[in-house]
Amino acid sequence: MADPTASILILDDDDDVACAASMLLRRRHGAVATLGDPARLEALLQAGVPDVVLLDLNFTPGRIDGTEGLAVLDRLRALPRPPSVIALTAYADVPLAVEALKRGASDFITKPWDNARLLAAVDGALARRASAAVPSAPALMGDSAPMRELKAMVAGVAPTEANVMVLGENGVGKELVARAIHGTSSRAGSIFLAVDMGALPETTFESELFGHRKGSFTDARSDRAGRFQAARGGTLFLDEIGNMPLPAQAKLLTALERREVTPLGADRAEPIDVRIVSATNLDEARLFDPSVFRPDLLFRLNTIVLRVPPLRERRDDIPGLLHHYLSLYEAQYGRPVRELAAHALVRLCEWSWPGNVRALRHACERAVILAAQAEYRFEDFGLFAPASAAQAAPAAAARPGDGEEYKLGALERETIAAALDKAKGNISLAARMLGLSRAALYRKLGKHGI
Secondary structure (H helix, E strand, C coil), X not given: CCEEEEEEEEECCCHHHHHHHHHHHHCCEEEEEEECCHHHHHHHHHCCCCCEEEEECCCCXXXXXXXXXXXXXXXXXXXXXXXXXXXXXCCCCHHHHHHHHHCCCCEEEECCCCHHHHHHHHHHHHHHHHHCCCCCCCCCCCXXXXXXXXXXXXXXXXCCCCCEEEECCCCCCHHHHHHHHHHCCCCCCCCEEEEEHHHCCHHHHHHHHHCECCCCCCCCCCCECCHHHHCCCCEEEEECHHHCCHHHHHHHHHHHHHCEECCECCCCCEECCCEEEEEECCCHHHHCCCCCCCHXXXXXXXXXXXXXXXXXXXXXXXXXXXXXXXXXXXXXXXXXXXXXXXXXXXXXXXXXXXXXXXXXXXXXXXXXXHCCCCEECHHHHCCCCCHHHHHHHHHHHHCCCCCHHHHHHHHHHHHHHHHHXXXXXXXXXXXXXXXXXXXXXXXXXXXXXX
8 A cells, every 4th residue: 555655775785676676666655765785774774764674685695694684684673663674585595584584574575576465565564563562662551450351361371372363443452462472472482473464465365375386376486485384383463364355264264274284386285383363353243244254264263362452441551651652752752851731641541542552652752743842731642533523422431332333433434534634635644643554544434435
């Protein structure tokens, strides 16, 4: 999905490769820079950290061990707010790709690449960076009763091998829950690999998940490992599982049932050794609708179901979250330490936070950058809602049941419409205002017919 505000760096010593990638990406995104010498990276970072880096793993002619690129990857991941990194390699070397993923790369691409595959990888990296928690933020923040219950469930399920499905609205931190499960499991020393299932093109679904062999289709110029093979021994996080088309669901079910995958063009299956954690923002009524999601696949995935509470259901956590993110961004941007005005805290704790913790984090970043007074005021956070929505929220909370689903749907529609109006139709800007990814906003536009 195009994002004219995104900044992308292609770090590759092959001018032809860098030029080809740059020309492709400039059709969809904003600033695309190229760099052939990693020694010049520090000077470039002084001017600003890009959103996504396409990183070659070898620079010295004849080197194929990837140590040069991995060193650059470590440097990028050590930044206060690191970019998403996509590893590039001319060698279909699964161990090297896995090592890059273990060190924090969000994906890997084998050169020469398929254009659709590269575009999907960059879109996924941008979406993941936009929705990811700030790296230095502790996972699963909050000590409210709902969060204590969730943490206890994570602690109980993590040491097992059970498949887990994480349910929750956009922005609640479903991936953080998945990472917490992985981090306290017996697989913690192996890879955690996240895949946005909603972003996988249906035409390349099998190749992406199961891999392919050289010559299995046009442009398959080399063997390529799929996500199941790349995550071997670790945890495979299937995000946005509810957005998969039914034919793709059938293929995933077969792999899970047989515990093996067959790469495209291969004549034999390969065993898989991954723990599956999945997530969706679908409400459970739609999740159990056979026309939306296969019941047999659902039963494979939801051995354990964890429900992540929205921020409006754990308001006791809001003051601590505000303090954390304001302090974090003050340090990141070198801004003075300010107190939060009492009246602002009251209003922020009463806010409905339709984008949940993600929206709160973005609001704190905005306040730190733009605040001009001695204290943070409510206006510094850039929050708004139509008057009708502001009035409807307490009414809906006061009368649960009795058309609650309709009221919440109407509130969501009004809030999205207001954000689009304020953003003058700019989808990327409206998504940031709402604390949503662009993909999530597009889905909601379709849902409400906006």
